[in-house]
Amino acid sequence: MAGRIPQSFIDDLLARINIIDVLDGRVQKLKRAGKNYSGLCPFHKEKTPSFSANQEKQFYYCFGCGAGGNAISFLMEYENLNFPEAVEELAKAAGMEVPKDDNPQQREKEQQLKKLYDLLAEAAQFYEDQLKGHNTRQDAVTYLQTRGLTGQAAKAFSIGFAPSGWDNILKHLSKSDTDQKLLEEAGLLIHNEDRDSHYDRFRNRIMFPIRDQRGRTIGFGGRVLGDDKPKYLNSPETPTFHKSRELYGLYEARKHSNKLERLIIVEGYMDVVGLAQFGIHYAVATLGTATTAQHLERLFKLVPEVIFCFDGDNAGREAAMRALKTTLPVIEDGKEARFLLLPDGEDPDSLVRQEGTLAFTERLDSALPLSEFFFNSHSEQADLNSMDGRARFSTEVLPAINSMKPSLLQQMMLDRICELTNLSLEQIQTTVNFHESVQTHTPAPAVVSEYDYSEAPSYEESQPYNYADYSSEDHSFEGHGYENTQFKSGKKQHHRPRSNSSELSFEQKLIALLLHYPQLASEYQFPEALKSDTDANSQLLAQLVAYYKQNPTASLGQLVVDWREDETLSQTIVELYEISTSLEITSEEVARAYLQDAQHGLSLKALEQEISLLQKKHSLSKEEKIKLVQSMQQLNQLKTTSKT
Structure with a gap:
């Protein structure tokens, strides 16, 4: 579709479409409840209906996960469609034809993005063919076999291989200077400014295509076979790839089941693939960055429970503490975050192969809730038998808890501080000047010496008015x-x-x-x-x-x-x-x-x-x-x- 869809058409389309017809068949147990309709939300797992739709206002809202909008936004989320595609789908149902507003800039931008997606899809197929082809270097196959990866698992995630050499992808996909620029924009080529030449970004690496929620390849992660650095290399930020928002394996997890109950966040691509091979199809991995608030907000819209699963070494513990800090401001009642640190020297991929699916699932079931992990981590080095130790402990944990959204969990964690320190919350707040960190300090009146205020109105003894x-x-x-x-x-x-x-x-x-x-x-x-x-x-x-x-x-x-x-x-x-x-x-x-x-x-x-x-x-x-x-x-x- 070219150009921007006129707003007048969108308004007319929404006026003709009955949102209940759109929801029917997609929302389980949908039935009238007074003026509204209620049913089981299709965007998160629930047993009691919290999904509500209003036929008169033509909008829906879920009190469980917060999903809400109109018929267009519902199709976008449920069917993994972009906005124009959702409009097209509804227009077909209403017997309407979508007009195409002639906007050259928007049309050019959409065409450019389509070229990038097509190019990335071709690159993914090229890498996959290289792994399956007769000329594949044996060490690539040997590496995957050593890691216990089956051909079925490799196919499910479209794993491929980038051969050695400087210009394999360049030769295969570039037919003109324009193609070179597109390949560079897609993150597949690097431009050498000194020589004014291009070379392949990924060389001699196992390739993991990264897909968006619609299954389109948006970037790659590559694991080197030799001793080159870095060990793992990701695509750079591009118009299609934003690592702070995307998660490896999320498309595959949702494809396997649209009724996910929980998701595991792990550290590596092979952890995701290895767990899936053993029947645990709900693992995702961040893409060369720590877990962000955007990641968590996205996941909590899909599932009520997120489990952080990290290696048991120092790096894994540090990653868990960073994840904890990121999670605190995001978590809210009705959502749960838990933490699982594996035995030292083990990662999810190696451990599930060693002990099997059932034992690993039992580990997940026993993962520490956020509050327990929080207090265990912060109290390990604290001397709670001394006043100084309790003050230091309180000073450390109170700001973190204060960063949380007002909730029952937050209140329970405040109560837990009091239990650990044998102090009241008022005593703790006084000790660490907690009130000064959360209340606005009333400033002193400005010094005014060159103006006669004898006729100035009384202003409550020069203090600011309290709204x-x-x-x-x-x-x-x-x-x-x-x-x-x-x-x-x-x-x-x-x-x-x-x-x-x-x-x-x-x-x-x-x-x-x-x-x-x-x-x-x-x-x-x-x-x-x-x-x-x-x-x-x-x-x-x-x-x-x-x-x-x-x-x-x-x-x-x-x-x-x-x-x-x-x-x-x-x-x-x-x-x-x-x-x-x-x-x-x-x-x-x-x-x-x-x-x-x-x-x-x-x-x-x-x-x-x-x-x-x-x-x-x-x-x-x-x-x-x-x-x-x-x-x-x-x-x-x-x-x-x-x-x-």
Whole structure:
């Protein structure tokens, strides 16, 4: 398909397609439950339905794994399709023909990517043929046989061989200067600038094709047969290959079963292949990098459990500690991360061959939960019998636990610290100045000596206005039909909303309001001072207001499609919409009044931030001093208005 699909066509397509028809046959036990439909989520293993779809709004959401979107995003995830392919599939079902918007730049980019994918597929076939061919060096076959690899396993992962020599792939695939540039862009050739020549990146190596979720070859990993360095060589970053996001073996694992219960993260390609050969088809490996948050977020969308399986040597332990540090901010209730360190000198491939599938699976079943591994690792060298040792231990572990998302697991780990140290949480926090690391320090007022403040308004003894006074849990907007809707604010929040509407932040409730009544965005003025606010929810609110002012009739489905490139953002929007149905806003009139009160509150917050910034300065210009006084006056006026 050439060019960009017109937005008008996408809107028309979503209006004609019934999402329930798309889900039927793909979602098990799908049945009506009140206004919605519920069923077993196809994107993670579950026994109790947590997948919900709304026929009226034409969107779906899973409360178990967080998957959500419209009919297009469902097909993309379920069928491993890209956006244009999913649109084509739905268009066929609706009897529509997808128009092709003439966009030369986009068309050229898509054609370039297609050439790269085709070239990488040809290279993968070339390497595979070299391993199976009569002219294959015997040491390549001998190496694989020594590692116990069967021909069936090699075929399942399309393992190949890059022969010795400087220009094998160059000669086989390059017919012009343009082909050379494409091969270089695909990471298969290296350009020697001094000689202005190209040579093969992979030489005398066992080749492991790396595939994306659709099975397309996007890069390679090569294991050297001789003593050359490095031992393992991966493709560089290319338009098709991004090692911080991709995982070796994930396509093969999902191909073997679309009902995965867990995934194992191992260190090497041969570990993945070896485990699969022994019937353990749910192992993946990172690609020359440590496990990233992007890796984990992707895996936790597929399965509820991830097991890190590392060698038992020092390098393996260090890798496990890095993985632990990365996992803590990502893990949330309903997901589980566990850690398995193998006996020293063993790796998953060697151990499963030595003790068999059953024994290795039993090791996986007994892997340490994240919390147990965390405390075991940190308490090994700690002297918990002395106050100094307990203080050092607490100082080490508290920041790590503080990095976690608010959850039951986090609270239980805090309780565990208290058990290990025989101290209360308050005592521990005092010992390590924990409060100072998580609370905003109130700055001293700026020194102002060149301006007469005798007529300046009283400002609560020169202290910054506390926005929480306006938006505390005890305050509710009364008189507009939503007395039970309370606002909370003050904490910096992640994009991801919490589990119910009573826990939504002040900004998140405004976002939810606009999702239900987007036409009100034209009446809303986002405070200028908050546009530079680094709070994620403030940024999302500003972005949503700007979007609806440009697209006043946009539906939720169109919004999800337009923001599809930011998966976290789209998911947040859908989840906020679903959770916010419990807000007691029954009409546009009520929503408008609600919005006016909310805008008043945000204006207070903006002024408070402006005053705080001025007060942080050691000295102020004359203009800044005047601005400070004026801001204080405006703030007092707004506070008086809010009280009346």
